[in-house]
Amino acid sequence: MMQLYIVNKNYSTWSMRPWLVLQAFKLPFEEVMIPFAADPYTGEFKRRIQAVHDNAKVPVLQDGDLVIWDSLAICEYLAEQFPNHALWPQDRAQRAWARSICAEMHSSFSHLRSLCSMNIQADFSAHGAMLWQQHAELRAEVARIERIWASREQATQFLCGEFSIADAFFAPVVTRFKTFQLPVSVETQQYMDLVLQHPAMKKWVEAALQEATVVGMEQYRR
Ligand SMILES: N[C@@H](CCC(=O)N[C@@H](CS)C(=O)NCC(=O)O)C(=O)O
The missing domain is CATH 1.20.1050 (Glutathione S-transferase Yfyf (Class Pi); Chain A, domain 2)
Structure with missing residues:
Protein backbone atom coordinates (compact mmCIF):
# COMPACT_ATOMS: atom_id res chain seq x y z
CA MET A 1 0.00 0.00 0.00
CA MET A 2 1.33 3.45 -0.91
CA GLN A 3 1.84 5.90 1.93
CA LEU A 4 1.41 9.65 1.55
CA TYR A 5 3.14 11.79 4.17
CA ILE A 6 1.39 15.09 4.74
CA VAL A 7 1.14 17.89 7.29
CA ASN A 8 -1.83 19.84 8.80
CA LYS A 9 -4.73 19.95 6.36
CA ASN A 10 -5.64 23.49 7.40
CA TYR A 11 -2.35 24.88 6.10
CA SER A 12 -0.65 22.55 3.65
CA THR A 13 -1.33 23.43 0.04
CA TRP A 14 1.34 21.08 -1.25
CA SER A 15 0.04 18.13 0.76
CA MET A 16 -3.48 18.81 -0.46
CA ARG A 17 -2.73 18.35 -4.15
CA PRO A 18 -1.62 14.69 -4.35
CA TRP A 19 -4.00 13.77 -1.49
CA LEU A 20 -6.95 15.06 -3.55
CA VAL A 21 -5.78 13.10 -6.59
CA LEU A 22 -5.44 9.86 -4.60
CA GLN A 23 -8.81 10.41 -2.96
CA ALA A 24 -10.71 11.59 -6.04
CA PHE A 25 -9.59 8.59 -8.09
CA LYS A 26 -10.02 6.17 -5.16
CA LEU A 27 -6.42 4.98 -5.40
CA PRO A 28 -5.28 2.78 -2.51
CA PHE A 29 -3.14 4.75 -0.05
CA GLU A 30 -2.50 5.25 3.60
CA GLU A 31 -2.29 8.81 4.90
CA VAL A 32 0.57 9.50 7.29
CA MET A 33 0.06 12.81 9.05
CA ILE A 34 3.13 14.41 10.59
CA PRO A 35 1.57 17.46 12.22
CA PHE A 36 3.27 20.83 12.49
CA ALA A 37 3.75 21.84 16.08
CA ALA A 38 3.42 25.51 17.01
CA ASP A 39 6.74 26.11 15.25
CA PRO A 40 6.43 24.32 11.91
CA TYR A 41 10.02 24.43 10.74
CA THR A 42 11.89 22.87 13.62
CA GLY A 43 11.68 20.02 16.05
CA GLU A 44 9.52 16.94 15.75
CA PHE A 45 8.09 17.60 12.26
CA LYS A 46 11.52 18.07 10.69
CA ARG A 47 13.01 15.11 12.51
CA ARG A 48 10.22 12.75 11.43
CA ILE A 49 9.99 13.85 7.79
CA GLN A 50 13.79 13.88 7.40
CA ALA A 51 13.74 10.19 8.34
CA VAL A 52 11.51 9.60 5.30
CA HIS A 53 13.42 11.77 2.83
CA ASP A 54 16.36 14.15 3.03
CA ASN A 55 14.38 16.98 1.37
CA ALA A 56 12.50 17.10 4.70
CA LYS A 57 9.32 18.54 3.21
CA VAL A 58 5.87 17.15 2.60
CA PRO A 59 4.28 15.72 0.60
CA VAL A 60 6.27 12.50 0.19
CA LEU A 61 4.88 9.35 -1.39
CA GLN A 62 6.36 6.01 -0.44
CA ASP A 63 5.60 3.09 -2.73
CA GLY A 64 7.55 0.07 -1.52
CA ASP A 65 11.22 0.94 -1.95
CA LEU A 66 10.44 4.06 -3.97
CA VAL A 67 10.28 7.46 -2.34
CA ILE A 68 8.87 10.31 -4.42
CA TRP A 69 8.93 13.85 -3.09
CA ASP A 70 7.40 17.00 -4.53
CA SER A 71 3.70 17.26 -5.30
CA LEU A 72 4.04 17.46 -9.08
CA ALA A 73 6.44 14.51 -9.28
CA ILE A 74 4.03 12.49 -7.12
CA CYS A 75 1.08 13.29 -9.40
CA GLU A 76 3.12 12.37 -12.50
CA TYR A 77 4.12 9.09 -10.83
CA LEU A 78 0.49 8.29 -9.99
CA ALA A 79 -0.63 9.08 -13.55
CA GLU A 80 2.02 6.65 -14.82
CA GLN A 81 1.11 3.94 -12.29
CA PHE A 82 -2.63 4.14 -12.94
CA PRO A 83 -2.99 4.62 -16.72
CA ASN A 84 -6.60 3.38 -16.64
CA HIS A 85 -7.66 6.44 -14.66
CA ALA A 86 -7.61 9.79 -16.44
CA LEU A 87 -5.50 11.60 -13.86
CA TRP A 88 -4.37 13.75 -16.77
CA PRO A 89 -7.01 14.33 -19.46
CA GLN A 90 -7.02 11.83 -22.29
CA ASP A 91 -7.06 14.41 -25.04
N1 LIG B 1 7.54 22.27 -4.20
C1 LIG B 1 7.30 21.38 -3.10
C2 LIG B 1 6.97 22.20 -1.87
C3 LIG B 1 6.94 21.40 -0.61
C4 LIG B 1 6.77 22.28 0.64
O1 LIG B 1 7.24 23.42 0.70
N2 LIG B 1 6.10 21.72 1.68
C5 LIG B 1 5.87 22.42 2.93
C6 LIG B 1 4.51 22.05 3.52
S1 LIG B 1 3.17 22.73 2.65
C7 LIG B 1 6.87 21.96 3.96
O2 LIG B 1 7.12 20.78 4.07
N3 LIG B 1 7.41 22.90 4.73
C8 LIG B 1 8.33 22.61 5.77
C9 LIG B 1 9.65 23.29 5.55
O3 LIG B 1 9.81 24.04 4.55
O4 LIG B 1 10.53 23.08 6.39
C10 LIG B 1 6.17 20.41 -3.50
O5 LIG B 1 5.49 20.68 -4.48
O6 LIG B 1 5.99 19.36 -2.88
Whole structure:
Protein backbone atom coordinates (compact mmCIF):
# COMPACT_ATOMS: atom_id res chain seq x y z
CA MET A 1 0.00 0.00 0.00
CA MET A 2 1.33 3.45 -0.91
CA GLN A 3 1.84 5.90 1.93
CA LEU A 4 1.41 9.65 1.55
CA TYR A 5 3.14 11.79 4.17
CA ILE A 6 1.39 15.09 4.74
CA VAL A 7 1.14 17.89 7.29
CA ASN A 8 -1.83 19.84 8.80
CA LYS A 9 -4.73 19.95 6.36
CA ASN A 10 -5.64 23.49 7.40
CA TYR A 11 -2.35 24.88 6.10
CA SER A 12 -0.65 22.55 3.65
CA THR A 13 -1.33 23.43 0.04
CA TRP A 14 1.34 21.08 -1.25
CA SER A 15 0.04 18.13 0.76
CA MET A 16 -3.48 18.81 -0.46
CA ARG A 17 -2.73 18.35 -4.15
CA PRO A 18 -1.62 14.69 -4.35
CA TRP A 19 -4.00 13.77 -1.49
CA LEU A 20 -6.95 15.06 -3.55
CA VAL A 21 -5.78 13.10 -6.59
CA LEU A 22 -5.44 9.86 -4.60
CA GLN A 23 -8.81 10.41 -2.96
CA ALA A 24 -10.71 11.59 -6.04
CA PHE A 25 -9.59 8.59 -8.09
CA LYS A 26 -10.02 6.17 -5.16
CA LEU A 27 -6.42 4.98 -5.40
CA PRO A 28 -5.28 2.78 -2.51
CA PHE A 29 -3.14 4.75 -0.05
CA GLU A 30 -2.50 5.25 3.60
CA GLU A 31 -2.29 8.81 4.90
CA VAL A 32 0.57 9.50 7.29
CA MET A 33 0.06 12.81 9.05
CA ILE A 34 3.13 14.41 10.59
CA PRO A 35 1.57 17.46 12.22
CA PHE A 36 3.27 20.83 12.49
CA ALA A 37 3.75 21.84 16.08
CA ALA A 38 3.42 25.51 17.01
CA ASP A 39 6.74 26.11 15.25
CA PRO A 40 6.43 24.32 11.91
CA TYR A 41 10.02 24.43 10.74
CA THR A 42 11.89 22.87 13.62
CA GLY A 43 11.68 20.02 16.05
CA GLU A 44 9.52 16.94 15.75
CA PHE A 45 8.09 17.60 12.26
CA LYS A 46 11.52 18.07 10.69
CA ARG A 47 13.01 15.11 12.51
CA ARG A 48 10.22 12.75 11.43
CA ILE A 49 9.99 13.85 7.79
CA GLN A 50 13.79 13.88 7.40
CA ALA A 51 13.74 10.19 8.34
CA VAL A 52 11.51 9.60 5.30
CA HIS A 53 13.42 11.77 2.83
CA ASP A 54 16.36 14.15 3.03
CA ASN A 55 14.38 16.98 1.37
CA ALA A 56 12.50 17.10 4.70
CA LYS A 57 9.32 18.54 3.21
CA VAL A 58 5.87 17.15 2.60
CA PRO A 59 4.28 15.72 0.60
CA VAL A 60 6.27 12.50 0.19
CA LEU A 61 4.88 9.35 -1.39
CA GLN A 62 6.36 6.01 -0.44
CA ASP A 63 5.60 3.09 -2.73
CA GLY A 64 7.55 0.07 -1.52
CA ASP A 65 11.22 0.94 -1.95
CA LEU A 66 10.44 4.06 -3.97
CA VAL A 67 10.28 7.46 -2.34
CA ILE A 68 8.87 10.31 -4.42
CA TRP A 69 8.93 13.85 -3.09
CA ASP A 70 7.40 17.00 -4.53
CA SER A 71 3.70 17.26 -5.30
CA LEU A 72 4.04 17.46 -9.08
CA ALA A 73 6.44 14.51 -9.28
CA ILE A 74 4.03 12.49 -7.12
CA CYS A 75 1.08 13.29 -9.40
CA GLU A 76 3.12 12.37 -12.50
CA TYR A 77 4.12 9.09 -10.83
CA LEU A 78 0.49 8.29 -9.99
CA ALA A 79 -0.63 9.08 -13.55
CA GLU A 80 2.02 6.65 -14.82
CA GLN A 81 1.11 3.94 -12.29
CA PHE A 82 -2.63 4.14 -12.94
CA PRO A 83 -2.99 4.62 -16.72
CA ASN A 84 -6.60 3.38 -16.64
CA HIS A 85 -7.66 6.44 -14.66
CA ALA A 86 -7.61 9.79 -16.44
CA LEU A 87 -5.50 11.60 -13.86
CA TRP A 88 -4.37 13.75 -16.77
CA PRO A 89 -7.01 14.33 -19.46
CA GLN A 90 -7.02 11.83 -22.29
CA ASP A 91 -7.06 14.41 -25.04
CA ARG A 92 -3.48 15.32 -26.08
CA ALA A 93 -4.09 19.07 -26.42
CA GLN A 94 -5.95 19.23 -23.09
CA ARG A 95 -3.18 17.22 -21.45
CA ALA A 96 -0.54 19.64 -22.73
CA TRP A 97 -2.61 22.57 -21.41
CA ALA A 98 -3.20 20.84 -18.05
CA ARG A 99 0.52 20.14 -17.65
CA SER A 100 1.37 23.73 -18.54
CA ILE A 101 -1.01 25.27 -16.01
CA CYS A 102 0.15 22.87 -13.29
CA ALA A 103 3.78 23.75 -13.99
CA GLU A 104 2.82 27.44 -13.93
CA MET A 105 1.05 26.93 -10.61
CA HIS A 106 4.06 25.06 -9.28
CA SER A 107 6.58 27.74 -10.17
CA SER A 108 4.68 31.07 -10.08
CA PHE A 109 2.18 33.16 -8.14
CA SER A 110 4.68 34.05 -5.44
CA HIS A 111 2.70 37.11 -4.25
CA LEU A 112 -0.51 35.15 -3.78
CA ARG A 113 1.45 32.46 -1.96
CA SER A 114 3.28 34.74 0.41
CA LEU A 115 0.47 37.23 1.08
CA CYS A 116 -2.48 34.83 1.27
CA SER A 117 -1.37 31.66 3.04
CA MET A 118 -3.84 28.82 3.01
CA ASN A 119 -5.93 28.75 6.17
CA ILE A 120 -9.19 26.87 5.67
CA GLN A 121 -10.50 27.64 9.15
CA ALA A 122 -10.04 31.39 9.02
CA ASP A 123 -11.97 34.34 7.63
CA PHE A 124 -9.42 36.96 6.60
CA SER A 125 -11.81 39.03 4.52
CA ALA A 126 -10.82 42.35 6.13
CA HIS A 127 -7.15 41.64 5.65
CA GLY A 128 -7.83 40.43 2.11
CA ALA A 129 -9.49 43.75 1.23
CA MET A 130 -6.43 45.62 2.45
CA LEU A 131 -4.03 43.37 0.54
CA TRP A 132 -6.12 43.78 -2.59
CA GLN A 133 -5.83 47.56 -2.39
CA GLN A 134 -2.13 47.63 -1.64
CA HIS A 135 -0.65 44.95 -3.92
CA ALA A 136 -0.87 45.34 -7.67
CA GLU A 137 1.18 42.13 -8.09
CA LEU A 138 -1.46 40.20 -6.17
CA ARG A 139 -4.21 41.63 -8.38
CA ALA A 140 -2.20 40.70 -11.49
CA GLU A 141 -1.69 37.11 -10.30
CA VAL A 142 -5.35 36.67 -9.43
CA ALA A 143 -6.31 38.05 -12.85
CA ARG A 144 -3.99 35.51 -14.52
CA ILE A 145 -5.58 32.66 -12.53
CA GLU A 146 -9.04 33.89 -13.46
CA ARG A 147 -8.04 33.87 -17.14
CA ILE A 148 -6.74 30.30 -16.80
CA TRP A 149 -9.98 29.11 -15.21
CA ALA A 150 -12.07 31.08 -17.72
CA SER A 151 -10.39 29.33 -20.62
CA ARG A 152 -11.86 25.94 -19.72
CA GLU A 153 -14.25 24.62 -22.33
CA GLN A 154 -17.41 24.33 -20.21
CA ALA A 155 -18.20 26.84 -17.48
CA THR A 156 -20.09 24.18 -15.51
CA GLN A 157 -17.23 21.68 -15.57
CA PHE A 158 -13.76 21.18 -14.18
CA LEU A 159 -10.72 22.59 -15.96
CA CYS A 160 -10.48 19.70 -18.40
CA GLY A 161 -14.07 18.49 -18.14
CA GLU A 162 -13.71 15.77 -15.51
CA PHE A 163 -11.76 16.37 -12.28
CA SER A 164 -8.03 15.94 -12.98
CA ILE A 165 -4.61 16.76 -11.55
CA ALA A 166 -5.12 20.30 -12.89
CA ASP A 167 -8.05 20.91 -10.51
CA ALA A 168 -6.10 19.42 -7.61
CA PHE A 169 -3.28 21.86 -8.33
CA PHE A 170 -5.63 24.85 -8.20
CA ALA A 171 -7.72 23.62 -5.26
CA PRO A 172 -5.59 25.42 -2.63
CA VAL A 173 -6.05 28.65 -4.62
CA VAL A 174 -9.80 28.16 -4.32
CA THR A 175 -9.51 28.05 -0.53
CA ARG A 176 -7.20 31.10 -0.49
CA PHE A 177 -9.66 33.12 -2.56
CA LYS A 178 -12.38 32.09 -0.12
CA THR A 179 -10.44 32.75 3.10
CA PHE A 180 -9.30 36.20 1.93
CA GLN A 181 -12.57 36.91 0.07
CA LEU A 182 -10.73 38.25 -2.95
CA PRO A 183 -13.11 40.05 -5.32
CA VAL A 184 -13.37 37.54 -8.16
CA SER A 185 -15.82 37.26 -11.04
CA VAL A 186 -19.07 35.31 -11.00
CA GLU A 187 -17.49 32.76 -13.37
CA THR A 188 -14.53 32.30 -11.02
CA GLN A 189 -16.91 31.84 -8.10
CA GLN A 190 -18.75 29.21 -10.13
CA TYR A 191 -15.52 27.22 -10.59
CA MET A 192 -14.68 27.65 -6.89
CA ASP A 193 -18.09 26.25 -5.90
CA LEU A 194 -17.59 23.28 -8.19
CA VAL A 195 -14.23 22.46 -6.60
CA LEU A 196 -15.55 23.00 -3.06
CA GLN A 197 -18.42 20.58 -3.78
CA HIS A 198 -16.16 17.76 -5.00
CA PRO A 199 -16.36 14.86 -2.49
CA ALA A 200 -12.57 14.63 -2.08
CA MET A 201 -12.34 18.36 -1.43
CA LYS A 202 -15.21 18.21 1.07
CA LYS A 203 -13.42 15.43 2.92
CA TRP A 204 -10.19 17.45 3.13
CA VAL A 205 -11.99 20.61 4.29
CA GLU A 206 -13.99 18.72 6.94
CA ALA A 207 -10.78 17.27 8.36
CA ALA A 208 -9.03 20.68 8.21
CA LEU A 209 -11.85 22.24 10.22
CA GLN A 210 -11.31 19.66 12.99
CA GLU A 211 -7.64 20.49 13.48
CA ALA A 212 -6.72 22.30 16.69
CA THR A 213 -3.12 23.42 16.11
CA VAL A 214 -2.53 27.10 15.36
CA VAL A 215 1.01 27.47 14.11
CA GLY A 216 3.34 30.31 15.02
CA MET A 217 3.52 31.62 11.46
CA GLU A 218 -0.18 32.41 11.46
CA GLN A 219 -0.56 36.17 11.63
CA TYR A 220 -4.19 37.06 11.77
CA ARG A 221 -6.81 34.89 13.42
CA ARG A 222 -10.37 36.00 13.15
N1 LIG B 1 7.54 22.27 -4.20
C1 LIG B 1 7.30 21.38 -3.10
C2 LIG B 1 6.97 22.20 -1.87
C3 LIG B 1 6.94 21.40 -0.61
C4 LIG B 1 6.77 22.28 0.64
O1 LIG B 1 7.24 23.42 0.70
N2 LIG B 1 6.10 21.72 1.68
C5 LIG B 1 5.87 22.42 2.93
C6 LIG B 1 4.51 22.05 3.52
S1 LIG B 1 3.17 22.73 2.65
C7 LIG B 1 6.87 21.96 3.96
O2 LIG B 1 7.12 20.78 4.07
N3 LIG B 1 7.41 22.90 4.73
C8 LIG B 1 8.33 22.61 5.77
C9 LIG B 1 9.65 23.29 5.55
O3 LIG B 1 9.81 24.04 4.55
O4 LIG B 1 10.53 23.08 6.39
C10 LIG B 1 6.17 20.41 -3.50
O5 LIG B 1 5.49 20.68 -4.48
O6 LIG B 1 5.99 19.36 -2.88
